[in-house]
Amino acid sequence: MKFTGTRAIARLVIALVAMAVAALAVTGCSMIEDASKSDTAKAKVGDCINVIEGSTVDSKTEPVDCANEKAVYQVVSVYDTKTDCKEEQTSYEETLNGGTTAFLCLTPNFKEGACYNESSSTGYKFVDCTAPEASFKVAKRIDGQADEFLCDATTAIGFRVVPEPKTTFCLSSPKS
CATH class of the missing domain: 1.20.5 (Single alpha-helices involved in coiled-coils or other helix-helix interfaces)
Known part of the structure; x- marks a missing residue:
């Protein structure tokens, strides 16, 4: 049928x-x-990253809420291949079997009143202000403006100016 x-x-x-x-x-x-990607490599633009342990070869990082004082970096761009990041940005590359699986460009996301360690080989890391490895304290954070002259020259020991997103960080001694 x-x-x-x-x-x-x-x-x-x-x-x-x-x-x-x-x-x-x-x-x-x-x-x-x-x-095959770590949680950090899966981050999107606008997400923030904590550096648990800096290394030139195998850093230990984790995504964290951007309001957290340990949110040292903010993701400003994400790529599948190695790319040149802009000035004042830090690159994060994750590889698997010799090939790049994720490439992020990161910008500082320092918190006012918090202290950080700065290393030319491993970047920035959040530390307690009383820690011997504390390099600087953020005396003032100015969002929406990238101008070193906004920092008080009599109290600041330095500054970091970030063009994207526009931010000025006025730095002081960690002991202050």
Whole structure:
């Protein structure tokens, strides 16, 4: 016994199953690719990063809320391949089997009143102001302006000016 239109229904079912398999294959591949990335490498523009342990080869980092005083860096751009970051930005590269899986450009996200350690080889790290490795304290943070002359020259020991997003950090001794 034959029913009219069964071939059309069978073709429709086969087409729907094929589309579902194709969609699963595409999302499955990106899920596998993302599974090989650390939480830091999965960060999006605007997310913030804490540096637990700085290293030129294998830093230990974690994403944190940007309001957290340990949110040392903010992600300003994300790439799949190695890219030159702008001046005053720090690069974060994650590799797997010799290939870059994530490349982030980071900008300082210092908190007013907090202290940090600065290393030319490993970047910035949040530290307690009483710690011997404390390099500087953020005496003042000015959002929306990138101008070193906003810092009081009589009390500041230095400054960091970030062009994107425009921010000025006036620095003092960690002991002050």
